[in-house]
Amino acid sequence: MRRRTQGVLGGRSDRVVRRVLDAALGELARSGYAGLRMDEVASVAAVNKTTIYRRWPSRAALVTALVDRMRTPLRESxxxxxxxxxxxxxxxxxxxxxxxxxxxxxxxxxxxxxxxxxxxxxxxxxxxxxxxxxxxxxxxxxxxxxxxxxxxxxxxxxxxxxxxxxxxxxxxxxxxxxxxxxxxxxxxxxxxxxxxxxxxxxxxxxx
Amino acid sequence: MRRRTQGVLGGRSDRVVRRVLDAALGELARSGYAGLRMDEVASVAAVNKTTIYRRWPSRAALVTALVDRMRTPLRESxxxxxxxxxxxxxxxxxxxxxxxxxxxxxxxxxxxxxxxxxxxxxxxxxxxxxxxxxxxxxxxxxxxxxxxxxxxxxxxxxxxxxxxxxxxxxxxxxxxxxxxxxxxxxxxxxxxxxxxxxxxxxxxxxx
DNA sequence: CCAGAAGGCAACCAGCAGTTGCCTTCAGCG
DNA sequence: CGCTGAAGGCAACTGCTGGTTGCCTTCTGG
Structure with a gap:
């Protein structure tokens, strides 16, 4: 079966991932964790809320992924x-x-x-x-x-x-x-x- | 017109105030501010939620009153x-x-x-x-x-x-x-x- | 060109803050 | 004792938001 095109930058999925994480980052900076509204993230990312939930089962999961990405450059040095x-x-x-x-x-x-x-x-x-x-x-x-x-x-x-x-x-x-x-x-x-x-x-x- | 029996310990109102604040204190210690559910406070205090809202217009007001009472003895020394x-x-x-x-x-x-x-x-x-x-x-x-x-x-x-x-x-x-x-x-x-x-x-x- | 993965859509449930309208109880004055 | 008005009880409701579901549409790669 065909696998998710993870890692292949430019794929549909990856574009979505990037946009959602970017949106989430902005929202997190703006409203904090407690105030982070999933609908808002979805809307900013121009993506459906369902799409977010399909990939990250909860807000916690989303932010975890986000933090992980944020720290990637840090991890390397x-x-x-x-x-x-x-x-x-x-x-x-x-x-x-x-x-x-x-x-x-x-x-x-x-x-x-x-x-x-x-x-x-x-x-x-x-x-x-x-x-x-x-x-x-x-x-x-x-x-x-x-x-x-x-x-x-x-x-x-x-x-x-x-x-x-x-x-x-x-x-x-x-x-x-x-x-x-x-x-x-x-x-x-x-x-x-x-x-x-x-x-x-x-x-x-x-x- | 008859005034609220504030200060007259033992009055109906004051009993309610004490019970609500006591309940709120317990809930606050247990669940924190964000997790403090008004229904729960009401139920623990054996008082109706409406009664709480009539006296304290919001959760913030309730907790403010609570903190104020908590700090009374401290304020004196x-x-x-x-x-x-x-x-x-x-x-x-x-x-x-x-x-x-x-x-x-x-x-x-x-x-x-x-x-x-x-x-x-x-x-x-x-x-x-x-x-x-x-x-x-x-x-x-x-x-x-x-x-x-x-x-x-x-x-x-x-x-x-x-x-x-x-x-x-x-x-x-x-x-x-x-x-x-x-x-x-x-x-x-x-x-x-x-x-x-x-x-x-x-x-x-x-x- | 087609199968299957991924995305979109809309409607829905659940939990909880806060509200409303109406009824019941109680303290205390006459 | 009985009436009055303040305070409390009750139940149903709004509004917001996280999370879910079922079904349909689009994209991608073999």
Whole structure:
């Protein structure tokens, strides 16, 4: 039997896929996940709603596919390794907001904002999880270089930076200033030994 | 004409108000804001949906009233002033998660998780904004005491701690460990001078 | 040129916010 | 005690949206 012409750019199907994903991207950036109306996507894509549902059984599936496509270029380039953790972190995080076009950045920010939503969390989680090891390695290298005290919890460092960065959602646009602040503050904490693995940090009186 | 028997505890109306708000609290803790079904609230409160809508014109209004009631005891006690910023912050933030009963804590956490939602943000914002000055004063005192370098941006310190704390939402329950981590890390950053007002912090090579 | 995959169309179901019109109950005043 | 008006109950309804279904049309490649 004839297979779907996936991958053969220019086929009827692929044209539809591209148009739907493009439309979905725009709608996601505009209205966020919760506000994304399938009818609207269909109409913008100049495609029937049924067509969308035939290929992606739910909104979650559609957005998952979209995120996957968004992150494709990202997936191909390795994480930065500048020899200095601060620069590595700055660059690595900055990339998250400049995936491809401007729209994609906004769409991703909207998703982050809605990460409380189990569906969204699953989507983001799946996308991020794959590179967790690489990210951790980035921090570990810094520890080995002596930039951070031995015993520092690499994952914790990342979690903290992410927590701060993600706090800046769609409303207030992510900017370099905030990102820098997040990275420097967390690194200062780590250097002060606040982020050792396992044991509770003891209170430190100011000197 | 006879007025509503508001305030006269035990009246029919007040009993209804209490039951509806209690029910709403439970539902909010269980299902979050977006998942809060008015029919369910009505049914749990053993009250008719119409009755709810007559008093609170929308879900947002209902939750606003609920939050207002939740925060009443909090509003009455001043923020801590232990003479040490770390303790102040720890205690002040810890309170947010122990407003009254256990349920209220969970409900509040759910709200925080959904703060991306404009409606929710308005609700939270209104509740929090009122004490912004007090919080800032807490940090300013510490600067005056010399705990933090002069010129430190008090609001920024608070924003950062909040960013980290809030990252722990409903799924992973807020715990003292994470809170401590957040406070200590941000304070370490602040002591290192990362959070001066206005000017961009210069990169600091590790010593 | 034709079989089968993919797309279009229209009507439909289900869940839920919010509404409406009308009836019932209750508190309290005369 | 009985009346009055406010507050509550009830049931049916609108409107929106995600997701479904059955059937017909179009495109594509062998």
């Amino acid at each position: 390795p994480l930065p390794d500048t020899g200095r953790l601060e620069s590595d972190l700055l660059e690595a995080f900055a990339r998250r907001f400049t995936v491809g076009r401007e729209v994609a950045g906004r769409a991703w920010a909207r998703l982050l904002d809605e990460r409380f939503n189990p569906e969204v969390e699953a989507i983001i989680g799946a996308a991020v999880e794959t590179r967790r090891g690489e990210w951790r390695a980035m921090v570990t290298r810094a520890i080995d270089r002596g930039e951070l005290p031995p015993g520092t919890d690499a994952q914790l460092v990342l979690d903290l930076v992410r927590a701060i960065v993600d706090a800046r959602g769609a409303a207030r646009r992510m900017d370099r200033t905030w990102l820098t602040l997040a990275v420097r503050t967390v690194l200062a904490g780590a250097r002060a030994g606040t982020l050792r693995r396992g044991r509770q940090p003891r209170p430190r009186r100011r000197g | 001043p923020l801590p002033d232990t003479g040490r910023l770390e303790s102040d912050l720890l205690e002040a933030f810890a309170r947010r998660f122990t407003v009254g009963r256990e349920v209220a804590g969970r409900a509040w956490a759910r709200l925080l998780d959904e703060r991306f939602n404009p409606e929710v943000e308005a609700i939270i914002g209104a509740a929090v904004e009122t004490r912004r000055g007090e919080w800032r004063a807490m940090v300013t005192r510490a600067i005056d005491r010399g705990e933090l370098p002069p010129g430190t941006d008090a609001q920024l310190v608070l924003d950062l701690v909040r960013a980290i704390v809030d990252a722990r939402g409903a799924a992973r329950r807020m715990d003292r460990t994470w809170l401590t981590l957040a406070v200590r890390t941000v304070l370490a950053g602040a002591r290192a001078g990362t959070l001066r007002r206005g000017r961009q912090p210069r990169p600091r090579r590790r010593g």
